[in-house]
Amino acid sequence: MSHPGVLLTKEPAPQTIPVSELPMKVYEPALNIGPDSSSGLATAGFRTAKYLLEEWHQHNYGVYHEAFADRDHSERCRHESKHLAALTAELAQRTQQDSTTKVGERLQDIHFWKSELQREIEDLVAETGLLAAQKLRLERALDATSIFYSIAMDNLQCRERRQSPDLVRDQVEVELLKEAELIRNIQELLKRTVKQVVNQMQLNRDQKQICEMDWSDKLETYNIDEKCGRYNNQSTNIQFHPTSAMFEDSASTPETWAKHSHDNIYRAEREKLASINLRAVIDNILHDTAEDLRLQSDVANEAFATRCAEMEDAKHKLEHHLKKxxxxxxxxxxxxxxxxxxxxxxxxxxxxxxxxxxxxxFRPNIDxxxxxxxxxxxxxxxxxxxxxxxxxxxxxxxxxxxxxxxxxxxxxxxxxxxxxxxxxxxxxxxxxxxxxxxxxxxxxxxx
Incomplete structure (x- = not known):
């Protein structure tokens, strides 16, 4: 049995020896040469149109031999053809099964990366939503600090209407100025953080778009390979495509193909981790700023209470002295x-x-x-x-x-x-x- 893929060489058919190449002694009578030749005119017409008996036997022998050789060659060719057909059929079936298996394995690889990309896209969407919620918190906190700032500035402006000698730079004014400066610094911090959030959200969306494009390519490829995996010899929509067996110059290798999706997922994971860290930073910023503002507010309120108590005491003393x-x-x-x-x-x-x-x-004289x-x-x-x-x-x-x-x-x-x-x-x-x-x-x- 020949190995599949190796062309079988047809054995050459046995060659029939031409009559002209037979030994001359057999043809000598026919050629009118030799010892048995005759030059009689009476039999000349009969002799010239006839073959010798040996020639007739020899001719039949040649025909038999040629028929036997052709039949033997045909039988061997039929046997070899049948054997080759069986081999090629088995090879075609085995090759097709192997190709179908490879396509199925490729489908698994594509499904794996497609699932990973889909999971990464969903994670990025969820993370971007959480980051948007943090951005809303930052904006609300920024609005709240504007209320704080307006109250602090209103306090400072109101206290400018105090009359001498009470128009002094007391501890209350010092704490109010600290409060206003703290609020301004917090507002600048919140604005910078909002810009970072907007930038990170854009990076998340850009990476999500890249993963979506890769996922879309994987989905289209999966559908194509799935359709290819369903093709069989009974399919009605198959046809010849002679040039399809050529590799495209721009085709990727399995390594570069897997690396492309791996890099996309790696970058997406990196942006997702950066987003998670940024959300943690935002939580800390909002907690610390709220705590700082409340502490400074309490200090200012305490200074107000102390100052009011001092002025109440001074007023009571003045009223006591006024009464006296x-x-x-x-x-x-x-x-x-x-x-x-x-x-x-x-x-x-x-x-x-x-x-x-x-x-x-008026007493007179001596009196x-x-x-x-x-x-x-x-x-x-x-x-x-x-x-x-x-x-x-x-x-x-x-x-x-x-x-x-x-x-x-x-x-x-x-x-x-x-x-x-x-x-x-x-x-x-x-x-x-x-x-x-x-x-x-x-x-x-x-x-």
Whole structure:
């Protein structure tokens, strides 16, 4: 049995020896040469148209031999053809089965990579959706920080309306400035993070598109190979394609084919991992920024509470002093009235004493005497005048004290009004506004 694929060589048919190449002694009579030749004219016509008996036998022998040789060659050719047909049929069947098996194995490979690509595409779609949710959280947190910033700036602007001497750079203002600066830094961080998210989402979509194109090629190839795997000898839609057995110049190898999908999946996994890490970073950023804002807000609120307590205490002390000043003003007014009455009360005795001295100045001659009465009246006038001068001096001092008390009262009332205004700004305007700060959930972007 010959090996499949090796062409069988047909054995040469046995050659028949031509008559002209037989031994000459057989043909000598026919050629009229030799010892048995005749040159008689009477038999010339009969001899020239006839073969010799040996020639006839020889001719028949040649025909028999040629028929036997041709039949033998034909039988061997039929046997070999049958054997070759069986071999080629078996080879064709075995080759077709092997090709079908190879196509089936190729279908498994294609299905594997197609499934891997499909899984990767689904993972990228899901990861991009999760990243989009994180982006929404960042945008919500950014909106919440704008509310924080507007409240902090409103607090600073409201406190600019404090009056002197309460218009000071106190701890509250320091904390509010820190809060505003912190919010600005957080806003810049959130904006940069949003840009990173947008860029990563675009990278995810680009890699998803590459995987989808590869998956689409695998799907089309799978359908083609599946159709090829269903072809058999009974298929009705098969035909000759002589040029199809040539390899395309641009055809890939199994190694480069597998490497192409592997690289696509590797890059997709890399982008997916980068996206997962970015989502973790976003969680940390939102948690830390919310915590920092709440801590700074608490510090500012505590500074507000402390400052309000200080101003309340100062206001209470001022009110206490004002109460005492008002009482002292009343007492001083009564004192001034009493002094004036005392001065008035001294005028009559002075008039009496001076009248006495005046009338006694008219005593005649020797009776105009510096007696004890005269000395006592002069002393009385001096004492009364000194008393009146002392009372007037004290009255002047009391009146000046009253003026000072009135000025102090006005200053205290002004200071109390300033403190009340400052307390109103800090407690009613600023702290009430700060009560509308967003919650931690809103700062984290969940609302």
């Amino acid at each position: 000043i008002l009482k002292e003003i009343g007492d001083q007014e009564h004192n001034i009235a009493a002094l004036k009455q005392a001065i008035k009360d001294k005028e009559t005795p002075l008039k009496v004493a001076q009248t006495r001295l005046y009338d006694r100045s 105009l005497c510096k007696d004890a009465a005269q000395f006592r009246l002069v002393s009385e006038v001096g004492e009364l005048t000194a008393s009146i001068e002392a009372l007037k001096e004290k009255l002047e001092g009391s009146e000046q004290a009253l003026v000072n008390l009135e000025a102090t009262r006005m200053n205290l009332e002004k200071e109390i009004a300033v403190k009340a205004n400052s307390i109103f700004i800090d407690r009613q305007k600023c702290m009430a506004h700060r009560a509308r700060y967003p919650t931690v959930l809103k700062l984290a972007g969940y609302q």
